[in-house]
Amino acid sequence: MLSIIIPTLNEDKYLPLTLNEIKKQNFDNFEIIISDAGSTDKTIEIAKSFGCKIASGGLPAKGRNEGAKAAQGDLLLFMDADNIFIPKNFLKQLITEFEHRNLDCASFPIFIQGDRLDRFLYGIYNLWVEISQSFMPHAFNSMIIKRELHQEIEGFDEDIKLAEDHAYIRKAAKVGKFGFIKTAPIITSNRRFKKEGRLMGYLKYILAGIYIFLFGNIKTDIFKYRFGYDQTKDKK
Numbered sequence: 001m002l003s004i005i006i007p008t009l010n011e012d013k014y015l016p017l018t019l020n021e022i023k024k025q026n027f028d029n030f031e032i033i034i035s036d037a038g039s040t041d042k043t044i045e046i047a048k049s050f051g052c053k054i055a056s057g058g059l060p061a062k063g064r065n066e067g068a069k070a071a072q073g074d075l076l077l078f079m080d081a082d083n084i085f086i087p088k089n090f091l092k093q094l095i096t097e098f099e100h101r102n103l104d105c106a107s108f109p110i111f112i113q114g115d116r117l118d119r120f121l122y123g124i125y126n127l128w129v130e131i132s133q134s135f136m137p138h139a140f141n142s143m144i145i146k147r148e149l150h151q152e153i154e155g156f157d158e159d160i161k162l163a164e165d166h167a168y169i170r171k172a173a174k175v176g177k178f179g180f181i182k183t184a185p186i187i188t189s190n191r192r193f194k195k196e197g198r199l200m201g202y203l204k205y206i207l208a209g210i211y212i213f214l215f216g217n218i219k220t221d222i223f224k225y226r227f228g229y230d231q232t233k234d235k236k
Contacts, residue, residue: 001029001030001031001072001073001074001075002027002029002030002031002073002075002076002077002091002095003030003031003033003067003068003071003072003073003075003076003077003147004022004030004031004032004033004077004079005033005035005063005064005067005068005071005076005077005078005079006018006032006033006034006035006067006078006079006080006081007035007036007037007057007058007059007060007062007063007064007067007080007081007227008034008035008036008037008039008043008047008057008063008081009036009037009038009039009043009057009227010039010040010041010043011039011041011043011081011082012039012041012042012043012045012046014081014082014084014189014191015034015043015046015047015081016046016050017082017084018079018080018081018082018083018084018086019032019046019047019050019052021083021084021085021086022086022091023050024086024088025086025088025089025090025091025092026088026089026091026092027091027092027095030073030077030091031053031071031072031073032047032050032051032052032053033052033053033054033055033067033070033071034047034052034053034054034055034067035055035056035057035062035063035064035066035067035070036054036055036056036057036063037057037058037059037062037063037227038057053070055067055069055070058158059158059161059227060156060164060165060227061155061156061157061158061160061164061168062156062158064078064155064156065155065156065158068147068150068151068155071147073147074146074147074148075095075098075144075145075146075147076144076145076146076147076150077091077094077142077143077144078142078143078144078145078165079141079142079186080141080142080188082188082189082191083141083142083186083187083188084113084187084188084189085113085186085187086186086187087183087184087185087186089184090183090184090186093181093183093184094106094108094144094181094183097181097183098144098179098181101177101179101181102177103176103177103178103179103181104145104146104149104172104175104176104177104178105137105143105144105145105146105149105169105172105173105176105177105178105179106143106144106145106178106179106180106181107129107137107138107139107140107142107143107144107169107178107180107181108142108144108180108181108182108183108185108186109126109182109183109184109185109186110122110126110140110141110142110185110186110188111123111126111185111186111187111188112187112188112189112190112193113187113188113189113190114190114193118190118193118198121202125140126185129180130180130182133178133179133180136170137169137170137172137173137178138166138169138180139165139166139168139169140165140166141165141186141188142186143165143168143169145169145172145176146176149172149175149176150172152175153168153171153172153175155168156168157171157217159217159219160217160218160219161218161219161220161221161223161225162208162218162223162225163208163212163217163218164217166212167217204223207223208223211223
């Protein structure tokens with residue numbers, strides 16, 4: 001079985017879109033676990049209406065770890081609540097290639113909802129992840145891993161404030177076999193760019209990458225990452 005784990009905090013705007021995309025898949029051997037960090041909107045109500053399991057949460061790293069503890073599957077797929085488009089055959093293609101290549105952990109193409117510039121920049125990112133998969137594993141937003149490997153590396157580092165997904169997959173790749181699976185891309189929302197501005201958004205990603213290269217994992221609040229959104233400022 002595949003366990004799909006989604007950390008949430010006040011996600012009643014985007015979560016229904018993501019859950020609908022998952023339910024449209026031509027693959028049915030999965031469960032969905034919502035790891036909630038104390039939502040005050042309709043997130044939990046929505047999750048229950050889709051038949052999701054509910055686990056406790058926190059920041060994304062903690063939410064993913066708590067979701068994994070509640071998981072029944074031998075494969076864990078970590079996703080975000082605003083993965084607003086998922087190709088219909090995504091799960092089937094992902095699992096088939098994962099097993100065919102005898103992988104232990106993997107990432108796959110992620111694009112952002114945006115214009116040509118965004119598609120171009122994310123295209124470069126995905127190309128780099130493909131090229132560097134054998135020597136510099138990357139994962140952004142979503143990833144799949146064998147449950148036993150997740151347990152062996154003791155899950156996500158909950159002290160990391162930003163880019164915990166990169167740190168996690170690189171740690172996993174030191175123990176198991178990592179690969180980049182070329183599925184049709186998942187589309188994630190551009191809400192961070194709406195809130196912070198595109199220039200500041202990309203600049204933060206670049207600076208975070210430089211920081212990690214020079215100093216290691218980001219365990220301070222230097223980049224002021226905030227989990228969850230003020231939905232009243234996200235109406236466009």
